[in-house]
Amino acid sequence: MKKKKSSLAAWITNLAFVILSFIALFPIISLLISSLRPSSELMRNGISITFDPSSISLDNYTYIFTQGGNYWSWFTNSLVISAVTIVLSLFFSSMVGYALALYDFKGRNLIFGFVLFILMVPFEILMLPLFQLMISMNLINTYTAVILPAVVAPVAVFFFRQYAVGLPKELMDSARIDGATEYGIFFKIMLPLMAPSMAAMAILQGLGSWNNFLWPLIVLRSNDMFTLPIGLATLLTPYGNNYDILIAGSVMTIVPIIILFIFFQRYFVAGLTVGGVKG
Structure with a gap:
């Protein structure tokens, strides 16, 4: 019984840390996704975690590395x-x-x-x-x-x-x-x-x-x-x-x-x- 309680407590603790980690990483994930979107979509929808897969490209990074x-x-x-x-x-x-x-x-x-x-x-x-x-x-x-x-x-x-x-x-x-x-x-x-x-x-x-x-x-x-x-x-x-x-x-x-x-x-x-x- 004690082992079950300890394992349950460990599982809940790990889940809580995963959720906190996602919350901490959420701004970075949003920034990363937004960096792959064109300027027109950024102006229309702002920085967010939602995106249109067809609009994703590496053009912004290509511009940085080449021009x-x-x-x-x-x-x-x-x-x-x-x-x-x-x-x-x-x-x-x-x-x-x-x-x-x-x-x-x-x-x-x-x-x-x-x-x-x-x-x-x-x-x-x-x-x-x-x-x-x-x-x-x-x-x-x-x-x-x-x-x-x-x-x-x-x-x-x-x-x-x-x-x-x-x-x-x-x-x-x-x-x-x-x-x-x-x-x-x-x-x-x-x-x-x-x-x-x-x-x-x-x-x-x-x-x-x-x-x-x-x-x-x-x-x-x-x-x-x-x-x-x-x-x-x-x-x-x-x-x-x-x-x-x-x-x-x-x-x-x-x-x-x-x-x-x-x-x-x-x-x-x-x-x-x-x-x-x-x-």
């Missing part, structure tokens, strides 16, 4: 910016978080307090000072202007600090006895232990950089420098709306995030869980 020159320029720009942002943010933010967690120095709590304070400040308040800073540094319409504000992200510093609090300090003492330098301790001993947190933050930072719209819109000027979100937004104009190309292009933007998650998924849950409860 979408600007699209691939925007795609490359976003890819380069996201990749550099991930690498620099993980490198510098992990070092700051590690230092705040495992080193005792004057002003440590004050610096951590500033990190928490900046976390609570909306980006809209920081936009004008950042923009003025980019102008004074002659960085407008450059990749550097997009990447620089995200190099040491407060949320990443906080995350790495919380994770590093749980690392064993005994390993640091042993390494010092063996003659290791502080940089050697970090890169050879502690950084490998922080791999789950690095993977989790790589996904989160990559997703944030890939979808970033407002800040690149402010600092970028020329069409060939636009990132993918800005470039896709330019397809909607008062003189014509290329919804079919816009939706097909939006589907293509999901691919890099899926690839990034596939590479780091094994560490993602562990990194979020441990980083969220330590300290």
Whole structure:
């Protein structure tokens, strides 16, 4: 009787998760189906999961791959910016978080307090000072202007600090006895232990950089420098709306995030869980 109850409970649980998964995937499925429909049908019926099989075609994707020159320029720009942002943010933010967690120095709590304070400040308040800073540094319409504000992200510093609090300090003492330098301790001993947190933050930072719209819109000027979100937004104009190309292009933007998650998924849950409860 107990086995029947447990199997029934497991079946109901699995069914509930299947339903929740379908609900979560419903927007993506609708977007995918709509990307295969012509613009006329999109204007008539909108984005939906229902469709006329006779109207389904790959023309939108064919256009992107053969004639979408600007699209691939925007795609490359976003890819380069996201990749550099991930690498620099993980490198510098992990070092700051590690230092705040495992080193005792004057002003440590004050610096951590500033990190928490900046976390609570909306980006809209920081936009004008950042923009003025980019102008004074002659960085407008450059990749550097997009990447620089995200190099040491407060949320990443906080995350790495919380994770590093749980690392064993005994390993640091042993390494010092063996003659290791502080940089050697970090890169050879502690950084490998922080791999789950690095993977989790790589996904989160990559997703944030890939979808970033407002800040690149402010600092970028020329069409060939636009990132993918800005470039896709330019397809909607008062003189014509290329919804079919816009939706097909939006589907293509999901691919890099899926690839990034596939590479780091094994560490993602562990990194979020441990980083969220330590300290």
